[in-house]
Amino acid sequence: MRLAPLACAVAGVLTLSACGTSATDGDVTSAELTSLELDLLTRSGTFTRTNVDLANAESELISACMTAKGFRYRAEASAPTAESDEERSLNMKERHERGYGLASQYGDEKEAAGTATNDAYVAGLSKKNADAYTEALRGNATDFREMSFDGGRNITFSARGCEARSRTSLYGNLDDWVAIAYFPQNLNSELTPRVEKSPKYRDAMNGWRTCMRGEGYAYASPDAAYDQLKAAYRAQGVTTALREREIAVAVADGGCGAEVHVPSTVLALRRAYAQSLPTADKLQLKRLTAIWRTAAEGIR
Numbered sequence: 272m273r274l275a276p277l278a279c280a281v282a283g284v285l286t287l288s289a290c291g292t293s294a295t296d297g298d299v300t301s302a303e304l305t306s307l308e309l310d311l312l313t314r315s316g317t318f319t320r321t322n323v324d325l326a327n328a329e330s331e332l333i334s335a336c337m338t339a340k341g342f343r344y345r346a347e348a349s350a351p352t353a354e355s356d357e358e359r360s361l362n363m364k365e366r367h368e369r370g371y372g373l374a375s376q377y378g379d380e381k382e383a384a385g386t387a388t389n390d391a392y393v394a395g396l397s398k399k400n401a402d403a404y405t406e407a408l409r410g411n412a413t414d415f416r417e418m419s420f421d422g423g424r425n426i427t428f429s430a431r432g433c434e435a436r437s438r439t440s441l442y443g444n445l446d447d448w449v450a451i452a453y454f455p456q457n458l459n460s461e462l463t464p465r466v467e468k469s470p471k472y473r474d475a476m477n478g479w480r481t482c483m484r485g486e487g488y489a490y491a492s493p494d495a496a497y498d499q500l501k502a503a504y505r506a507q508g509v510t511t512a513l514r515e516r517e518i519a520v521a522v523a524d525g526g527c528g529a530e531v532h533v534p535s536t537v538l539a540l541r542r543a544y545a546q547s548l549p550t551a552d553k554l555q556l557k558r559l560t561a562i563w564r565t566a567a568e569g570i571r
Contacts, residue, residue, distance in 0.1 A: 302553040308560045309542045312455045319359065320351040321567045325441065328570040332437035333408070340407045340433070345388045360534035361525040370517035371497050378509035408432050418449050426453060441566045451559050458552055459541060466540045475536040482527035493524050493533075 310316035330346040337344035352359060369375065393401050410431030418426045426449055429435050435445060442448040466472055476492060483490055490496040500517050507513055528534060545553075 302550045302557070304545055304553055304556065305560075307564065308553075308556055309545055311451075311560045311563055312459050312545055312556055313538060313541050314456065314459075315356045315538055315542075321563070323349050323351040324570060325563075325566060329437050329441060332440055333433045336433035336436055337404075337407060342404050342407055343389075343392050344408075344433075345392075356538055357529065357532065357534040360538075361528055363522070363525050363529075366521040366525045367518065370514070370519075370521040371500065373497075373500055373504050373517055374509050374514045377504040406432065409434055416445075418446070418453070441569070442562060443566075447559065447562050450555075451563050454559060455556060458548065458556065459545075461548070462541050462544045465544050466537055469540050471536055472540060475531050475533045478531035479527045479533055482530050483523060486523040486527065488520060488523055490520075490524075493528070496520050496524055 304312070307317065310318045314322075327346070327348055330348075334344045334346035365372075393404055396404060410429040414429045414431040414435075415427050416430050418428070428445065428449060430445060438448040439445055442451065479493070480489075480491070483496075488496070490499070500513075500520060503513055503516075548556075
């Protein structure tokens with residue numbers, strides 16, 4: 272799924288484009304993607320640390336804005352991981368603890384909320400003050416805008432409030448903030464069919480299946496393992512045996528993925544195939560990467 276072309280002058284519903292980046296034959300060389308642009312596209316390399324830094328900076332700006340409006344807001348302070356791209360993709364610690372996370376979806380287990388402290392604060396306010404808090408943070412119902420994607424997917428966001436003000440401060444305007452958040456990952460998803468047809472990917476998956484058979488599982492792919500477990504939860508509900516099986520399969524899946532380096536293979540293919548994306552898309556990615564880089568440099 273890809274973002275639809277952006278109109279340079281819009282009202283109400285937004286659509287995305289690289290305004291002023293129409294491609295010509297002369298742009299092809301200049302559209303060769305750099306390592307940093309590929310990082311943003313594939314959420315790899317420098318992306319994780321930069322993304323954490325920007326999220327922390329945004330949270331601090333929101334906190335200052337809310338404090339100025341008379342409300343308490345606890346800023347988040349996440350630490351970037353030192354793991355490799357493959358380690359982050361496999362996330363073995365999570366697999367050992369929760370498998371694929373399916374039991375929590377189908378049972379009473381609740382996800383830990385990253386903003387629990389702020390949620391608890393709001394819960395203690397009167398309805399009048401809680402409504403005022405929400406408006407200070409995100410504006411009111413008339414302040415929301417929408418960015419449209421190909422395929423009918425829309426992203427809704429508020430153009431007012433401390434969140435909007437903080438994002439504007441970091442990225443220059445809200446349209447670019449939304450585009451940076453969604454355009455690269457949707458463009459990246461377009462590479463999936465090519466990746467899955469690659470001989471290198473098929474070899475890696477053959478190795479994964481061989482490894483999984485050695486662990487006692489006969490799944491065609493990680494997605495097939497996930498989908499079969501999901502179907503079991505739908506049919507049976509959460510049971511101790513099914514939860515234990517989910518964790519066992521997820522751990523075996525991740526271990527086999529590490530053994531034959533499935534995530535690294537996929538990432539290398541994505542980064543290689545990205546160079547053959549349409550020139551207009553690459554130029555848009557370049558524009559967004561420059562804004563992303565400038566935002567990151569502004570907080571260091």
